Amino acid sequence: MSCVSPYLNIGVCGQASIILIINVQCPQQSNVVFHWQFNNNYMQIFIKTQFFDHFILSHKLILNLQSQAITLDQFKDLTSKVIQQQDAEIIFLFHQLALENEPIFDKKITDLRSLKLFLLLQNYVQAARNSLFENVNISDPKYQERSTKITSNSPQNSPRGKTMRQHNQQTELQQIMQFVKNNFKDFLKCISQGDQISQSEFNCLQLILTTEKAEQKLLSSLFEKQKTLPINLVHDYCIKNLTIAETGAQSVYNITGFSKSVTIKTQVGQNIKISQCEDTQIFIESAVNTLCITQCINCQIYVSAVKLITTINSCEKIQVCVASNTLMISNSIDSTIHYFGTFHPILYGDSRNIVLAPHNGNVFKTIERCLQAQIPLSRQNRDRFINPIMMGTSKIQFQLLQAEEFYKFIVPEEFGYVDASVVVEGQFELEQILALEKKPPQQLCGYQIPLLATPEYQRQIYDRQKYFGFLQTQIKQSNIKEDYLKGLQNAIQGNFREWLVTSGATKQLIDLVKLIDEQLFLDQSCLIQKQNNNNKYNKNNKQMGGLYGRKGNRAKNKKTHRELKTKGYKKAIDQVYEDMKPENYQQLKQQKVDETLPGLGQFYCVPCCRYFVNQESIVNHELSKLHKRAYKRTLEVPYSHKEAEQLGK
Numbered sequence: 001m002s003c004v005s006p007y008l009n010i011g012v013c014g015q016a017s018i019i020l021i022i023n024v025q026c027p028q029q030s031n032v033v034f035h036w037q038f039n040n041n042y043m044q045i046f047i048k049t050q051f052f053d054h055f056i057l058s059h060k061l062i063l064n065l066q067s068q069a070i071t072l073d074q075f076k077d078l079t080s081k082v083i084q085q086q087d088a089e090i091i092f093l094f095h096q097l098a099l100e101n102e103p104i105f106d107k108k109i110t111d112l113r114s115l116k117l118f119l120l121l122q123n124y125v126q127a128a129r130n131s132l133f134e135n136v137n138i139s140d141p142k143y144q145e146r147s148t149k150i151t152s153n154s155p156q157n158s159p160r161g162k163t164m165r166q167h168n169q170q171t172e173l174q175q176i177m178q179f180v181k182n183n184f185k186d187f188l189k190c191i192s193q194g195d196q197i198s199q200s201e202f203n204c205l206q207l208i209l210t211t212e213k214a215e216q217k218l219l220s221s222l223f224e225k226q227k228t229l230p231i232n233l234v235h236d237y238c239i240k241n242l243t244i245a246e247t248g249a250q251s252v253y254n255i256t257g258f259s260k261s262v263t264i265k266t267q268v269g270q271n272i273k274i275s276q277c278e279d280t281q282i283f284i285e286s287a288v289n290t291l292c293i294t295q296c297i298n299c300q301i302y303v304s305a306v307k308l309i310t311t312i313n314s315c316e317k318i319q320v321c322v323a324s325n326t327l328m329i330s331n332s333i334d335s336t337i338h339y340f341g342t343f344h345p346i347l348y349g350d351s352r353n354i355v356l357a358p359h360n361g362n363v364f365k366t367i368e369r370c371l372q373a374q375i376p377l378s379r380q381n382r383d384r385f386i387n388p389i390m391m392g393t394s395k396i397q398f399q400l401l402q403a404e405e406f407y408k409f410i411v412p413e414e415f416g417y418v419d420a421s422v423v424v425e426g427q428f429e430l431e432q433i434l435a436l437e438k439k440p441p442q443q444l445c446g447y448q449i450p451l452l453a454t455p456e457y458q459r460q461i462y463d464r465q466k467y468f469g470f471l472q473t474q475i476k477q478s479n480i481k482e483d484y485l486k487g488l489q490n491a492i493q494g495n496f497r498e499w500l501v502t503s504g505a506t507k508q509l510i511d512l513v514k515l516i517d518e519q520l521f522l523d524q525s526c527l528i529q530k531q532n533n534n535n536k537y538n539k540n541n542k543q544m545g546g547l548y549g550r551k552g553n554r555a556k557n558k559k560t561h562r563e564l565k566t567k568g569y570k571k572a573i574d575q576v577y578e579d580m581k582p583e584n585y586q587q588l589k590q591q592k593v594d595e596t597l598p599g600l601g602q603f604y605c606v607p608c609c610r611y612f613v614n615q616e617s618i619v620n621h622e623l624s625k626l627h628k629r630a631y632k633r634t635l636e637v638p639y640s641h642k643e644a645e646q647l648g649k
Contacts, residue, residue: 044211044241044243045209045210045211045238045241045242045243046209046210046211046243046244047176047177047180047208047209047242047243047244048207048208048209048210049173049176049244049252050252050271050273050290050292051098051121051207051208052124052176053252053273053290053292053294053311054098054290054292054308054309054311054328055094055095055097055098055118055121055309056121056122056124057091057094057122057348057391059082059083059087059091059119059122060119060122060123061079061082061083061091061119061122062119063078063112063115063116063119067112068111068112068113069109069110069111069112070109070110070111070112070115071109071110072088072089072092075088075091075092075115076088076089086389086391087391087392090346090389090391091118091119092110092115093105093343094118095110095114095115095118096108096110097308097309097326098118098207099111099114099118099206099207101289101308102308102374103307103308103325103326103342103374103375105342105343111204113190113191113201113204114191114204114207116190116191117187117190117191117204117205117207117208118207120186120187120190121187121207121208123183124176124179173244176244177242177244180208180242181239181242184235184238184239184242185231185232185235187205188202188231188234188235189231191204191205192231195230195231195232196228196229196230196231197228197229197230197231197234198227198228199227202234209238251269251270251271252269252271252272252273253268253269253271253272253273254273254275255272255273255274255275255277255282256273256274256275256276256277257275257276257277258277258278258280258282259277259278259279259280260278260279260280261280261281262280262281262282262283263280263281263282263283264283264285264412264414265282265283265284265285265286266284266285266286267286268284268286268288269288270288270289270290271288271289271290271292272284272288272290272291272292272303273291273292273294274291274292274293274294274296274299274301275292275293275294275295275296276294276295276296277296277297277299278296278297278298278299279297279298279299280296280299280300281299281300281301282299282300282301282302283302283411283412283415284301284302284303284304285304285363285365285369285411285415286303286304286369287304287305287306287307287369287370287372287373288303288305288306288307288373289306289307289308290306290307290308290309290310290311291303291306291309291310291311291322291324292310292311292313293310293311293312293313293315293318293320294311294312294313294314294315295313295314295315296315296316296318297315297316297317297318298316298317298318299315299318299319300318300319300320300409301318301319301320301321301322302320302321302322302361302409302411303320303321303322304323304361304363304365304366304369304370305322305323305324305369305370305372305373305375306322306323306324306325306373307324307325307372307373307374307375308325308326309324309325309326309327309328310322310324310326310327310328311328311330312327312328312329312330312332312335312337313329313330313331313332314330314331314332315332315333315335316332316333316334316335317333317334317335318332318335318336319335319336319337319338319409320335320336320337320338321338321359321360321361321409322337322338322339322340322359323339323340323341323359323361323366323369323370323373323375323452324339324340324341324373324375325341325342325343325373325374325375326341326342326343326346327339327341327343327345327346328345328346328348329345329346329347329348329351329354330347330348330349330351331349331350331351332351332354333351333352333353333354334352334353335353335354335355336355336357336401337354337355337356337357337385338357338358338359338360338361338385338409339356339357339358339359339384339385340358340359340370340375340381340382340384340385340452341375341381341384342375342376342381342384343384344384344387344388344389345384345385345388345389346388346389346391347388347389347390347391347396347398348390348391348392348396349392349396351396351397351398352396352397353397353398353399354396354397354398354399355398355399355400355401356385356386356388356398356399356400356401357385357400357401357406357457358382358385358401358406358450358452358453358454358457359382359450359451359452359453360406360407360408360409360450360453360457361408361409361411361450361451361452362408362409362411362417362418362448362449362450362451363411363415363416363417364415364416364417364418365415365416366418366451366452367434367451370452377430377434377452378430379430382430382452382453382454383454385400386400403456403457403460404460406453406457406460406461407461408448408449408450408461409450417448418448418451419444419445419446419447419448420445420446420447420448420449420462420465421444421445422436422451423449423451423458423462424445424449424462428455428458428459428462429455430452433451445465447465449461449462475488486593489593490600490602493600494614570608570609571609573633573634573638574638574639574640576606576607576609576630576633576634577634577637577638579606580606580607580634585606588604588606589604589606591604597611598611598612598613599611599612599613599614603615603617603618605618605621605622605627607627607630607631607633607634608621608626608627608630
């Protein structure tokens with residue numbers, strides 16, 4: 001029967017059933033009425049938003065193959081003229097991960113209809129880049145013409161531009177919802193044949209959709225009495241019930257917009273998304289299903305274990321330590337990734353200056369979290385970071401971290417740690433370390449060595465700690481005099497300061513000091529203001545000839561200003577003259593170490609009454625005209641009270 005123009009009428013009868021009546025105009029019969037009764041309660045259909053965070057690539061492929069299933073070799077042959085064999089293998093793998101929601105890497109036979117839908121969903125990249133979701137349909141010729149004009153060399157595709165770009169018109173969830181609704185009919189046509197859709201075909205939508213009970217087949221109860229249903233009918237029913245999961249297994253735990261803060265989480269959801277954070281430290285001691293890190297700048301992130309996939313996208317100057325079955329890095333710059341996982345890390349897009357390194361975490365439950373996330377603990381997984389997979393034709397800049405620059409990832413003390421003696425007794429072999437991990441060590445070392453790092457990097461930390469212990473022992477046993485001990489302390493602190501400056505690690509310390517100073521300043525200001533308020537209007541304490549504050553005018557409160565004006569105060573010339581005497585001069589030049597003074601109080605200019613940070617700065621100061629004038633004034637005997645009394649006689 002060929003239908004010309006169907007008319008859809010939906011009616012609800014009671015709370016337990018939905019009756020759909022379709023009036024169809026046919027050429028032979030004027031009016032034919034079909035009845036479908038769905039014995040099904042109202043069911044919400046949830047969109048898997050994590051699919052769009054992890055499994056969207058930029059490849060546009062169309063498979064013209066009439067079959068029910070397809071193997072990896074067949075998929076490689078069909079796409080050999082379009083993409084590389086390695087890229088085809090990754091696309092096939094990602095489809096399996098998204099479909100099964102399990103870390104499966106056996107490359108088995110997959111459903112061809114589901115794979116076609118997976119490739120059709122890759123159009124979300126172009127739609128998201130254009131930020132045009134109001135009336136965009138991927139089958140629209142105007143949209144296809146616009147998408148072909150955007151090339152990888154466009155300025156808006158640079159990694160820094162992608163990192164800083166934000167969607168102002170719509171939130172990301174709204175974009176996903178609008179994209180699915182506008183193209184849902186195309187999704188149904190992709191997985192079906194003709195105008196009818198069957199139950200098995202409709203269940204292919206489990207790739208991006210789910211219900212409240214994820215273990216059941218998607219809306220299988222709709223097909224209890226009918227083998228097939230019209231596409232228009234299914235489309236309208238699903239569009240009305242589409243929503244985004246806010247709770248449950250398919251929901252996403254968002255950490256968004258944190259700035260200059262520290263976040264510690266031990267109980268989070270199955271799917272985590274960290275986005276738009278800056279100068280932030282995030283520690284998650286838990287095994288999760290998926291992890292997405294996007295648009296973060298200058299952050300340190302630790303996650304114990306990830307079961308399915310970890311995606312790092314559009315980030316800048318971040319440091320990540322994670323154990324995951326799969327890792328994908330795209331459009332990121334100047335970042336260091338410490339990785340332990342089942343599959344080689346995948347570098348994709350316009351990524352630059354990416355540093356790959358072994359896992360450098362040491363948490364008491366590291367091994368337990370990896371087992372919960374189904375991450376095999378083997379040598380092969382430990383060394384996966386060495387050989388990353390570069391997807392696409394663009395040249396991606398990456399390098400491996402040198403062993404001399406390898407340090408342990410600092411985590412909160414409440415997470416606990418495994419003592420370095422376990423690694424030493426296990427002779428830096430992963431199998432022996434796992435065997436000794438639950439046994440109490442015979443002698444504690446007092447420091448930590450990453451458990452999942454390669455032996456070369458573990459030995460580097462062990463040798464470094466051993467050398468530090470040797471130096472401490474030598475200093476204690478040498479009986480150095482107090483003066484020489486101060487000099488040694490100054491030398492160590494000076495070298496440490498130079499290391500802070502050259503490594504760029506001073507920013508965190510400066511921010512911490514600023515926070516402490518701001519709090520102290522606020523406390524002191526509140527105390528002074530409280531004292532001024534108590535004394536300002538206390539008329540009983542006023543004396544004749546004293547300074548009176550004017551009511552309602554703080555700028556002319558002379559008494560308060562005179563008390564607070566101590567900035568820039570220096571010693572008077574007669575005091576400096578006394579300090580220049582030999583007995584006083586030596587005491588000022590050899591002051592005790594004071595951490596509150598510049599240069600610990602060891603570099604003091606007596607004529608100018610100033611402290612300097614190091615020897616070089618004070619030498620440069622002594623060559624200046626300002627110092628020479630001050631020194632010249634100290635050569636003259638200052639005017640004193642005795643001289644005044646003699647002139648007055």
